[in-house]
Amino acid sequence: MLSVDEARRRILEDLRPLPAEIVSILDAWGRVAAAPLLARLNNPPNDISAMDGYAVRSADTVPGSFLSLTGEAPAGHPFAGTVGPGECVRLFTGSVMPDGADCVLIQENAERREQQVEVREAVTPARHIRRQGQDFLVGDVLVPAGRRLGARDVGVAAAGNHAWATVHRRPRIALLATGDELALPGEPIPPGGVTNSNTPMLAALVRAAGGDPVLLPLVRDDADAIARATDGLAGMDMLVTIGGASVGDYDLVQTALATRGLQVDFWKIAMRPGKPLMHGHIGAGDTRIPVLGLPGNPVSALVCSLLFLIPALQALSGETVFDPAGGLEREHASLATPLEANDQRADHLRASLTRAANGAFVVTPFSRQDSGMLRRLADCEALILRAPHAPAAAAGTDVEILRLDRLGI
Ligand SMILES: Nc1nc2c(c(=O)[nH]1)N[C@H]1C(S)=C(S)[C@@H](COP(=O)(O)OP(=O)(O)OC[C@H]3O[C@@H](n4cnc5c(N)ncnc54)[C@H](O)[C@@H]3O)O[C@H]1N2
Numbered sequence: 001m002l003s004v005d006e007a008r009r010r011i012l013e014d015l016r017p018l019p020a021e022i023v024s025i026l027d028a029w030g031r032v033a034a035a036p037l038l039a040r041l042n043n044p045p046n047d048i049s050a051m052d053g054y055a056v057r058s059a060d061t062v063p064g065s066f067l068s069l070t071g072e073a074p075a076g077h078p079f080a081g082t083v084g085p086g087e088c089v090r091l092f093t094g095s096v097m098p099d100g101a102d103c104v105l106i107q108e109n110a111e112r113r114e115q116q117v118e119v120r121e122a123v124t125p126a127r128h129i130r131r132q133g134q135d136f137l138v139g140d141v142l143v144p145a146g147r148r149l150g151a152r153d154v155g156v157a158a159a160g161n162h163a164w165a166t167v168h169r170r171p172r173i174a175l176l177a178t179g180d181e182l183a184l185p186g187e188p189i190p191p192g193g194v195t196n197s198n199t200p201m202l203a204a205l206v207r208a209a210g211g212d213p214v215l216l217p218l219v220r221d222d223a224d225a226i227a228r229a230t231d232g233l234a235g236m237d238m239l240v241t242i243g244g245a246s247v248g249d250y251d252l253v254q255t256a257l258a259t260r261g262l263q264v265d266f267w268k269i270a271m272r273p274g275k276p277l278m279h280g281h282i283g284a285g286d287t288r289i290p291v292l293g294l295p296g297n298p299v300s301a302l303v304c305s306l307l308f309l310i311p312a313l314q315a316l317s318g319e320t321v322f323d324p325a326g327g328l329e330r331e332h333a334s335l336a337t338p339l340e341a342n343d344q345r346a347d348h349l350r351a352s353l354t355r356a357a358n359g360a361f362v363v364t365p366f367s368r369q370d371s372g373m374l375r376r377l378a379d380c381e382a383l384i385l386r387a388p389h390a391p392a393a394a395a396g397t398d399v400e401i402l403r404l405d406r407l408g409i
């Protein structure tokens, strides 16, 4: 069976960034820059004051001397004249420095008496001035192509005078849940039924990872119905099927998709949860899209999505700066309780995370790891990564973990 890393490599192999589109800077958060955002102006655009006070000539700032106040320059209203010897101009934080002045006397060190200002402290040249362009200059790269814009990137792009950003189109991910037992959340549950928790969960995950989930109708365990549900995939960037991935008589996804030309790249990987993961392609030419067949067990579906679907979304989004583990933070932690030796499948144990007195992480695997247990999945703060054939581990052993608590997923 394929390893997790090899499976991810094969999934990412043929994914290319989606075409670019132009969006308002107000909608650019979470999008991936398809072209660098270059500064359209210097920032600050002028020499400005960093403090409230007086624009003065440093040579005039002899404590005890008086300067004549010749004007005022509030922020946004530059002073038209020049500050001559023995003169000063009232200004504020953000005011453009008037010609002639070379520093700012802060108001705490000055005493105003009508049109005279007494200097209380000497000021060195350039003091309290923010130089034009000290933050960035015209043409500087503010946001490189391939970066997913955070709030700070939106801020710097706006400072660089961008009203628009060129970003990659969001990946459209078709989600197809299969199973006779599935009912919509909130509906009466028929005998033997379960609620379809996977589609809402994965739609949320796709959204959180910058994609647009497209929900196909629930389909029964019927090969024709499953096949027909995939007939409207034009415009989709990936099909994600949920359930019907294993070996049971009613696990029909592959059989159904085969009638639509499914080419299987791999099926089954050395991973727990998530062994029956399938990857392949459906369609031809321009309409050929990748298919990710997720297992139906909700924990398996989610863990596979963290490890494979999120990196796929990143690749389709054109995000070049990403961790192959999908932005998941790998850390080390000390095991609170012992673990048995692992078998041939890479394991991902749901666990809680605390900190020892010295700040180091301590991780406690949940006692039950059933891949149908959603509450434990929702409560877990980390997955303990166990390599295939990892030996038994005593309490206190250092283990690798993936942090989920700060993922927002
Ligand atoms: N004989 C074997 N049986 C199984 C094997 C195996 O190797 N040999 N693998 C097991 C593993 S591992 C997994 S994982 C599951 C995967 O099964 P499927 O992908 O075929 O999923 P289903 O059988 O359709 O469902 C499994 C489970 O999950 C529930 N489910 C399905 N879809 C949803 C949904 N949208 N929302 C909520 N819950 C869902 C379903 O009711 C089942 O309880 O196979 C093992 N079997």
Ligand code: MOO
Residues within 6 Å of the ligand: 271, 272, 273, 274, 275, 276, 295, 297, 300, 371
């Ligand atoms: O691999 Mo399955 O995903 O054990 O539950």
